[in-house]
Amino acid sequence: MMKTKNIMIVGVGGQGTLLTSRILGGIILDAGYDVKLSEVHGMAQRGGSVVTFVRYGDEVAEPIVEEGQADVLIAFERLEAMRYAHYLKKDGVLIVNDQRIDPITVVTGMQTYPKNIIETLENTYTTYQIDAMKEAKELGNTKAFNVIVLGMAAKHMDFSKESWLNVIKSTVPPKTIEMNEKAFLLGYEGK
Amino acid sequence: MIEKKIMLGNAAIARGAYEAGVKVSAAYPGTPSTEISENIVEYDEIYAEWSPNEKVAMEVAIGASISGVRAMASMKHVGVNVASDPLYTVSYSGVNGGLVLVAADDPGLYSSQNEQDTRCVARAAQVPVLEPSDSQEAKDFTKFAFELSEKYDTPVIVRTTTRLSHSQGPVTLEDRMEPEDKKYERNPAKFVMMPGNAKGRHIFVESRMKAMEEDGCEFSINRTQMRDTSIGFITSGIPYQYVREACPNASILKLGMVHPLPRRLIEDFAAKVDTLYVFEELEPVMEEQIKSWGIHAIGKEIFTLQGEYSANLLRKAVLNESIDVVLPHQVAARPPILCPGCPHRSVFSVLNKLKIHAAGDIGCYTLGAVAPLNVIDTTICMGASISSLHGMEMAKGTDYIKNWVAVIGDSTFMHTGVNSLMNMVYNQGTGTVMILDNSTTGMTGHQDNAATGKTLKGNEVPAINIYQLCKAMGIKHVIEIEAFDLEKLETVIKEEVNRDAVSVIITKAPCVLLKGNVYPYKCKADTIQCKKCGLCLKPGCPALTKNEDGTIAIDETMCNGCGLCMQLCKFGAIEKVGKE
Numbered sequence: 065m066m067k068t069k070n071i072m073i074v075g076v077g078g079q080g081t082l083l084t085s086r087i088l089g090g091i092i093l094d095a096g097y098d099v100k101l102s103e104v105h106g107m108a109q110r111g112g113s114v115v116t117f118v119r120y121g122d123e124v125a126e127p128i129v130e131e132g133q134a135d136v137l138i139a140f141e142r143l144e145a146m147r148y149a150h151y152l153k154k155d156g157v158l159i160v161n162d163q164r165i166d167p168i169t170v171v172t173g174m175q176t177y178p179k180n181i182i183e184t185l186e187n188t189y190t191t192y193q194i195d196a197m198k199e200a201k202e203l204g205n206t207k208a209f210n211v212i213v214l215g216m217a218a219k220h221m222d223f224s225k226e227s228w229l230n231v232i233k234s235t236v237p238p239k240t241i242e243m244n245e246k247a248f249l250l251g252y253e254g255k
Numbered sequence: 256m257i258e259k260k261i262m263l264g265n266a267a268i269a270r271g272a273y274e275a276g277v278k279v280s281a282a283y284p285g286t287p288s289t290e291i292s293e294n295i296v297e298y299d300e301i302y303a304e305w306s307p308n309e310k311v312a313m314e315v316a317i318g319a320s321i322s323g324v325r326a327m328a329s330m331k332h333v334g335v336n337v338a339s340d341p342l343y344t345v346s347y348s349g350v351n352g353g354l355v356l357v358a359a360d361d362p363g364l365y366s367s368q369n370e371q372d373t374r375c376v377a378r379a380a381q382v383p384v385l386e387p388s389d390s391q392e393a394k395d396f397t398k399f400a401f402e403l404s405e406k407y408d409t410p411v412i413v414r415t416t417t418r419l420s421h422s423q424g425p426v427t428l429e430d431r432m433e434p435e436d437k438k439y440e441r442n443p444a445k446f447v448m449m450p451g452n453a454k455g456r457h458i459f460v461e462s463r464m465k466a467m468e469e470d471g472c473e474f475s476i477n478r479t480q481m482r483d484t485s486i487g488f489i490t491s492g493i494p495y496q497y498v499r500e501a502c503p504n505a506s507i508l509k510l511g512m513v514h515p516l517p518r519r520l521i522e523d524f525a526a527k528v529d530t531l532y533v534f535e536e537l538e539p540v541m542e543e544q545i546k547s548w549g550i551h552a553i554g555k556e557i558f559t560l561q562g563e564y565s566a567n568l569l570r571k572a573v574l575n576e577s578i579d580v581v582l583p584h585q586v587a588a589r590p591p592i593l594c595p596g597c598p599h600r601s602v603f604s605v606l607n608k609l610k611i612h613a614a615g616d617i618g619c620y621t622l623g624a625v626a627p628l629n630v631i632d633t634t635i636c637m638g639a640s641i642s643s644l645h646g647m648e649m650a651k652g653t654d655y656i657k658n659w660v661a662v663i664g665d666s667t668f669m670h671t672g673v674n675s676l677m678n679m680v681y682n683q684g685t686g687t688v689m690i691l692d693n694s695t696t697g698m699t700g701h702q703d704n705a706a707t708g709k710t711l712k713g714n715e716v717p718a719i720n721i722y723q724l725c726k727a728m729g730i731k732h733v734i735e736i737e738a739f740d741l742e743k744l745e746t747v748i749k750e751e752v753n754r755d756a757v758s759v760i761i762t763k764a765p766c767v768l769l770k771g772n773v774y775p776y777k778c779k780a781d782t783i784q785c786k787k788c789g790l791c792l793k794p795g796c797p798a799l800t801k802n803e804d805g806t807i808a809i810d811e812t813m814c815n816g817c818g819l820c821m822q823l824c825k826f827g828a829i830e831k832v833g834k835e
Binding site for chain 2: 076077078085089090092093098099100101102103104105109110111112113124125126127128130131132143144146147148149150165166167168169170171172174175176177178184188197206
């Protein structure tokens, strides 16, 4: 029996975590696994800290990932990577998009944005980072940044490149297929 | 047709309604229930509407049921309060076509003002409740609910929670059933609930619930899974999944129907296990009943009344396992905020400047309660802004509310705010009501309402004109202002709060996230002109940050070009530029 695999996607409400989880859900189901994805809708989507749990395996019961259980943590923003890093297993993999979005508590000077986040996390976890926003700009569409990050994370999951490309094709709006494929490969293969 | 799809719990409920042959669906949006209607709209066979509030939605569904078709209403838990008037009485009258109410509870308060448990309402209203535990069951139980409704002549509640509504899982799709419409026959003894008739129906209700309690022991949705008998759990819904995860060897009585409880089944199960736990989120609804039958069980002595449960909670509380976890990093909190370009921010920046208190309401604008805007003083429920301001005035006199306004959105105004405004006019209040008209129901993800000119099905219809509606109530001072016109806002607000008569200020600007509402500009800061005064930062726009040297930086990917910061800057250091 396959041990349940736990993935988390964290970021800031409005960054498009829901599209990423839709692609992920699609590929897992195509591969014939049982799967549960748990998302955040509503108020937190307005710029709050958001988290999506994805669990797959032969049989999945609990829909959430708990502290110390995540195999892969995909963080769309640095501070959010730090907030949720303790959810990772000791040998878990952290994928972090090197972007800074100041929360209102920092903008108003009530709290500070931590320095050297990635360096700190690298000491504890296997960490891969990418400035996906920069890469996406070069691709010509900033919205593609989350698919770039997903591409980077995809290497640490159990699916072939072809199945990823297939599911992207069937999930994203037809007009954006080519751009999303490019974005995925950029993250998957590096430059 | 056998097809497997990964579906959101709410999408599965919608699919269940479709497969059950539902013909009418009515709802008011509210997290975590909104996506039910947004998925139902995909099925052409179902008439689906956004009603102005949950009471109306419930009544629309009741009417459809009386006419003989299967009908459904869906809403969040607090919406059930609004709909409780018809709910309590349709419990007596019963149904013709199957009638289901989907109620979405929010343990953990992800997007709600309280953590109430709909099962308590259902017990009081004597309405049966089904509780699914994954997407597949969400579909199956919804279908079964219609069967039960017709068989037992009762409305049936399908209770979901945020975790189920917003989790996705595999669902096997089936074809739509086409049940024949029930014949309508005039039957005042059943459908005219005046005292004489209702007395008779009350007797029926008691016998119905008794019958369901007995028959429920045979329902396949109430399943006993005998394994190791040293520990047994009675559980339902999402908590069932935590039991499976943490205690895979324990015996479980998994209840699909949580009201009325199948007593004999529970007694049999309790007799077979050594230690019995009742594992339910929120209120001890099952536990108290089970204990009242003299059964020894453990529940809220060790499980919290608050928030969501988890498998780790069970591991700690029942298995006494110590969970080895790394402590989280203490990092800056990231609460939700108004979006960059949100018209509410502009209005609130003026109220903040004028030091005016606001009686608030339910919607994105509740976020005006937190720093740095600090404008909203109260949030109770839908429509309460206007009526509570009126209450303050009646308690303390007219002068007391000269530095107060009521703040309410367009959708919330149409929901119940309109009643409160009628009251203010009728009872000679002098409050100032600000209707923040952003042409949508924003917080729940942009649903139309009676004032937007579009229906749930996307049809263009004449929009109810809020200005004319207020005028029709006899309010003399109704003013429409563009929400980003800071100067005019300031002048008008000062004038209206001091007026000894009701006034309504309608601030207009569409929600910045509304589809098709693309601002053609972005704001850009000139760091040489910037005097580091921080005035532009005061309204707390998330697109604005400080550079290392204290000058302003505007994140171009976040900025929506509303120009609020530019208006606030006294040194011309911010300008609007066309988007590339």
